[in-house]
Amino acid sequence: MSGFWLKILAMISMLIDHTGMVLFPQMQGLRVLGRLAFPLYCFLLAEGAVHTSNSKRYLGRLLGFALLSEIPFDLACHNTALWMQSQNVFFTLFLGLAACELLKRFAPERPFWSLVGVAGLAGLAEALQTDYGAFGVGLVVVFYICRTSPARGTILFTILNTGFSLLNHMTLQLAAPVAVLPILLYNGQRGRALNKYVFYWVYPIHLLLLFFLRRFLM
Numbered sequence: 001m002s003g004f005w006l007k008i009l010a011m012i013s014m015l016i017d018h019t020g021m022v023l024f025p026q027m028q029g030l031r032v033l034g035r036l037a038f039p040l041y042c043f044l045l046a047e048g049a050v051h052t053s054n055s056k057r058y059l060g061r062l063l064g065f066a067l068l069s070e071i072p073f074d075l076a077c078h079n080t081a082l083w084m085q086s087q088n089v090f091f092t093l094f095l096g097l098a099a100c101e102l103l104k105r106f107a108p109e110r111p112f113w114s115l116v117g118v119a120g121l122a123g124l125a126e127a128l129q130t131d132y133g134a135f136g137v138g139l140v141v142v143f144y145i146c147r148t149s150p151a152r153g154t155i156l157f158t159i160l161n162t163g164f165s166l167l168n169h170m171t172l173q174l175a176a177p178v179a180v181l182p183i184l185l186y187n188g189q190r191g192r193a194l195n196k197y198v199f200y201w202v203y204p205i206h207l208l209l210l211f212f213l214r215r216f217l218m
Contacts, residue, residue, distance in 0.1 A: 001182055002191025003044060007199055009182055010040035015206060022076050022210040023218070032175045038089070038132060039139065039157060039179040043186075045093055046143035049100035059097055065200050066090035072207035079211075089131040090203070095121045096140030103144065135164040154180040 017034020020027050052058045066088060071081050073088035099118045107114040118141055122134035130136065139157060146153030158177045165173040 001185040002187060002189045003047065004191030004194065006040055006044055006182055006186060010037045010044065011199060011202055013037035013040070014203075018076065018206065018210060022214050028172065031172050035173060035176040036179045036182075038136070039161070039176050040182065041089075041093065042096065042136065042139045043143045043153075043179075043183050045097055045140050046100060046147060049097055049104070049140075049144055050147055055097075055101050055104075059094060059101070061200070062090055062094040062097060065203065066094055069204040069207070072204040072211065075211040076207040076214075085129055087128050087130045088203075089136070091128060091130040092125055092132050092136035093140070095125050095130065096137045099137055099141050100144040103141070135160065150184055150186065154183055 013034050014037035016030050017037055020030025020034060024030060048058065049055075069088045069090050074080055074083040077083070077086070099121045102117045102121070103114050106117070118137075122137040125137045126133045132139075138160060142156045142160065143153050146156065154177075158180065161173065161176050165171065165176075
């Protein structure tokens with residue numbers, strides 16, 4: 001399975017999840033299907049950290065869409081244009097990529113301080129209350145560190161996810177390791193070419209659409 005199809009699968013899972021969250025909260029099965037999205041995006045981000053030719057531009061793109069998506073996220077998830085108690089997942093992915101870049105540049109010579117930096121970025125995710133918080137940043141780092149051994153990465157992911165789910169009483173999140181199967185089927189190839197911004201724009205646009213559907217149809 002190529003990176004293109006992993007992106008498609010992650011996007012479909014995300015759309016199902018958010019549709020259930022916003023329009024059909026009583027249909028928990030939709031939220032279960034949506035548990036695939038985040039680990040797949042984290043895995044793809046770790047792969048992107050390895051292969052990107054311009055880390056600064058990659059970070060800037062994530063941060064830009066994090067800022068752009070915040071109002072749509074707050075409207076869809078909290079029914080208000082500004083909700084400071086939680087931030088959208090692009091902020092988590094931005095911090096996760098920053099952690100990977102820190103490891104890439106400094107871990108070989110300064111492993112201890114690199115880990116301190118990663119812990120600091122995870123702590124920042126918690127302080128900002130980004131979606132998935134420190135767990136999200138940690139998951140990106142796990143996939144990055146285990147990039148040459150996907151099986152090891154999926155085992156660590158399953159352990160981390162179980163702990164995160166139980167500590168936060170998130171029973172539905174226990175279904176997330178289903179994402180292990182497509183990750184292990186990944187063939188290391190980029191796959192079909194498609195403008196990368198399509199996958200970025202889907203996030204804020206679909207959240208706005210869901211907000212308006214809830215507002216005018218329910």
